[in-house]
Amino acid sequence: MRNILQKHLNLYFALAVVVFSFGAADSMAGGKAPKPPKQEWSFDGMFGTFDKAAAQRGFQVYQEVCAGCHSLRQIDFRHLAGIGYTEEQIKAFAAESEVTDGPDDEGEMFERSGIPADPLPSPFANDQAAAASNNGKVPPDLSLMNKARIGGADYVYALLTGYTDPPSGIEVPEGGSYNTYYPGHIIAMAAPLSDEGVEYQDGTKATVAQQANDVVTFLAWTAEPEMERRKSMGLKVLIFLFIFTALLYRVKKVVWKGAKLR
Amino acid sequence: MSTNPSKKFKNPMVNWIEYRLPIFSFLDNSLGSNYPTPKNLNYFWNFGSLAGITLGIMLVSGIVLAMHYTAHVDYAFDSVERIMRDVNYGWLIRYIHMNGGSMFFIVVYIHIFRGLYYGSYHAPRELLWMLGVFILLAMMATAFMGYVLPWGQMSFWGATVITNLFSAIPLVGDAIVTWLWGGFSVDNATLNRFFSLHYLMPFVIVGLVVLHIWALHVHSSNNPIGIDAKTEQDTLPFHPYYTVKDLYGLGVFLICYAFFVFYAPNFFGEPDNYIEANPLVTPAHIVPEWYFLPFYAILRAFTADFFLFAYTPISWIMSAKLAGVIAMFASILLLLLMPWLDGSNVKSSKFRPLYAMFFWIFLLNCVVLGIVGGKPAEGTWLYIGQFTTTYYFAHLLVIVPLVSRLEQPKTPPESISAAVTSTAQG
Numbered sequence: 277m278r279n280i281l282q283k284h285l286n287l288y289f290a291l292a293v294v295v296f297s298f299g300a301a302d303s304m305a306g307g308k309a310p311k312p313p314k315q316e317w318s319f320d321g322m323f324g325t326f327d328k329a330a331a332q333r334g335f336q337v338y339q340e341v342c343a344g345c346h347s348l349r350q351i352d353f354r355h356l357a358g359i360g361y362t363e364e365q366i367k368a369f370a371a372e373s374e375v376t377d378g379p380d381d382e383g384e385m386f387e388r389s390g391i392p393a394d395p396l397p398s399p400f401a402n403d404q405a406a407a408a409s410n411n412g413k414v415p416p417d418l419s420l421m422n423k424a425r426i427g428g429a430d431y432v433y434a435l436l437t438g439y440t441d442p443p444s445g446i447e448v449p450e451g452g453s454y455n456t457y458y459p460g461h462i463i464a465m466a467a468p469l470s471d472e473g474v475e476y477q478d479g480t481k482a483t484v485a486q487q488a489n490d491v492v493t494f495l496a497w498t499a500e501p502e503m504e505r506r507k508s509m510g511l512k513v514l515i516f517l518f519i520f521t522a523l524l525y526r527v528k529k530v531v532w533k534g535a536k537l538r
Numbered sequence: 539m540s541t542n543p544s545k546k547f548k549n550p551m552v553n554w555i556e557y558r559l560p561i562f563s564f565l566d567n568s569l570g571s572n573y574p575t576p577k578n579l580n581y582f583w584n585f586g587s588l589a590g591i592t593l594g595i596m597l598v599s600g601i602v603l604a605m606h607y608t609a610h611v612d613y614a615f616d617s618v619e620r621i622m623r624d625v626n627y628g629w630l631i632r633y634i635h636m637n638g639g640s641m642f643f644i645v646v647y648i649h650i651f652r653g654l655y656y657g658s659y660h661a662p663r664e665l666l667w668m669l670g671v672f673i674l675l676a677m678m679a680t681a682f683m684g685y686v687l688p689w690g691q692m693s694f695w696g697a698t699v700i701t702n703l704f705s706a707i708p709l710v711g712d713a714i715v716t717w718l719w720g721g722f723s724v725d726n727a728t729l730n731r732f733f734s735l736h737y738l739m740p741f742v743i744v745g746l747v748v749l750h751i752w753a754l755h756v757h758s759s760n761n762p763i764g765i766d767a768k769t770e771q772d773t774l775p776f777h778p779y780y781t782v783k784d785l786y787g788l789g790v791f792l793i794c795y796a797f798f799v800f801y802a803p804n805f806f807g808e809p810d811n812y813i814e815a816n817p818l819v820t821p822a823h824i825v826p827e828w829y830f831l832p833f834y835a836i837l838r839a840f841t842a843d844f845f846l847f848a849y850t851p852i853s854w855i856m857s858a859k860l861a862g863v864i865a866m867f868a869s870i871l872l873l874l875l876m877p878w879l880d881g882s883n884v885k886s887s888k889f890r891p892l893y894a895m896f897f898w899i900f901l902l903n904c905v906v907l908g909i910v911g912g913k914p915a916e917g918t919w920l921y922i923g924q925f926t927t928t929y930y931f932a933h934l935l936v937i938v939p940l941v942s943r944l945e946q947p948k949t950p951p952e953s954i955s956a957a958v959t960s961t962a963q964g
Contacts, residue, residue: 355623416813419619420813424812425809507800510801520789524782531779532783
């Protein structure tokens with residue numbers, strides 16, 4: 277019995293040493309990414325709405341910068357009405373893309389210009405093509421990006437603005453970049469945004485921070501297009517429930533008056 | 539069903555139906571003025587009706603979702619997003635269903651711990667309690683399969699990890715896993731059968747709930763002092779007293795539920811499940827839904843050198859993995875034995891201070907197990923998990939049997955009405 281105990285104590289001790297040294301190595305290599313700083317967003321809180329101007333600028337950033345590699349599969353042109361585009365603007369956006377349709381009555385596929393019911397065009401035909409053009413890594417679809425990462429909008433913003441030179445002693449492999457907020461820090465995506473990288477139609481100065489803010493607002497909308505309706509309906513539902521429950525509480529009090537001593 | 543042939547209602551139409559199908563007296567006897575209920579129930583007794591209503595909400599929202607969902611590995615993820623974006627009020631129905639799962643477990647866990655504290659499993663309610671444990675098991679199976687349907691990363695990897703547990707069974711384990719999957723990995727066949735079973739299981743739960751309520755109505759509810767009602771003084775008719783109390787409780791519950799649906803719909807979820815399933819990319823941490831975390835912690839506590847609670851002594855019989863799987867299922871199945879593990883002849887912990895103290899420690903221990911289940915199984919967390927796992931079983935197998943038999947309980951009041959009158963007057 278004593279032998280077994282001794283053996284186990286030894287084992288536990290050895291394990292503790294191993295675990296501790298792993299932990300130390302981990303923190304020395306800086307493997308853990310820092311928590312992304314909290315930003316102020318138009319869509320925060322119970323009454324938050326999408327800043328439509330920012331979302332539209334973000335759509336421009338997406339089209340001119342991100343769309344070269346990243347798809348937005350869940351979004352159709354018609355959805356863009358959700359960030360304040362008119363029907364004419366949406367038709368014009370759609371018409372810019374060429375769509376393969378068919379087969380027609382002769383069984384042939386044909387080309388036509390896009391209509392509002394079409395999805396936004398994806399940059400690559402399939403994942404294999406996407407990987408082949410990007411050092412073997414598929415650029416992720418952005419439709420749900422804000423919902424699909426811990427930290428949400430703050431994380432995506434921190435990532436887009438978090439490119440720095442690597443600290444001394446860290447070797448960045450060929451084709452990679454150093455990013456403060458990416459888990460593991462070595463990210464396959466090169467810094468996508470640069471000052472004046474886009475020219476905003478509304479005259480807003482296109483700093484990296486501004487572009488990041490705008491594209492994150494746009495992606496907040498692509499991830500949760502129902503958000504504004506959800507929050508406004510929620511307010512009505514909660515007001516109703518509070519009044520209804522208060523009334524039920526009164527009814528309960530009246531019904532139960534003296535009941536226990538009956 | 540004892541029907542009262544002299545039962546007369548005011549409405550002649552009702553009497554006409556009642557004479558042929560005594561459904562009105564049945565309702566009156568089960569939820570109406572003719573169902574005597576202990577008059578001292580506190581608000582913890584609201585959670586049974588809340589669980590039943592939540593089951594109804596899950597059924598209705600689930601049936602609507604199934605009208606729009608496509609159970610195919612290529613379309614499942616996109617069909618859920620279609621529901622969120624293009625189906626009228628689809629986002630609302632889906633968030634109601636998604637958060638409803640968490641609400642259901644919150645309500646049921648409170649319901650179970652209420653039963654444990656007030657000794658609701660004691661005679662003559664043993665079968666009532668055991669049916670409840672089976673409902674919990676059926677809920678877990680349903681929730682697990684439902685979580686796979688959106689076909690996100692956690693859906694896929696959760697399904698892979700949990701189904702793989704069965705491979706720990708000696709000799710036939712691998713064959714069972716292949717049979718469960720309908721192939722050699724979690725794939726389209728798996729998704730299809732999970733969808734089918736996820737639609738079936740709620741109706742099995744409804745059947746169990748009917749039995750649960752049937753058994754309940756034979757001896758009526760237990761109550762905070764655990765003394766059965768003896769005279770009419772001890773009871774109140776279910777309607778209007780408990781119908782209105784349950785409705786008020788429902789209002790409070792719906793406020794909490796609506797808050798999550800409208801303002802924090804993804805609070806209980808994992809961001810990874812908004813990434814489509816990819817068999818080639820494993821998420822950094824595979825975690826089940828929060829309501830499975832305590833059991834997940836028990837499963838993972840069994841490592842090759844887990845000495846504290848009995849793996850090492852049995853290591854020559856089975857693998858650590860199999861021991862973990864058995865412990866995980868045993869942690870729930872042991873609850874079936876509560877009526878016999880607890881040998882006290884006083885039900886309520888109100889009169890058993892020592893037992894009550896151990897109840898709270900056990901509750902805290904379950905919370906810690908839940909926290910451990912969400913952390914990577916390494917370092918200090920692993921040891922905490924092993925300690926709390928040991929304590930979980932020690933509570934059920936050692937502490938409950940001993941304390942319940944050794945502790946001298948305080949003397950409960952004569953009757954419910956005596957207890958109520960004394961608190962009301964003093």
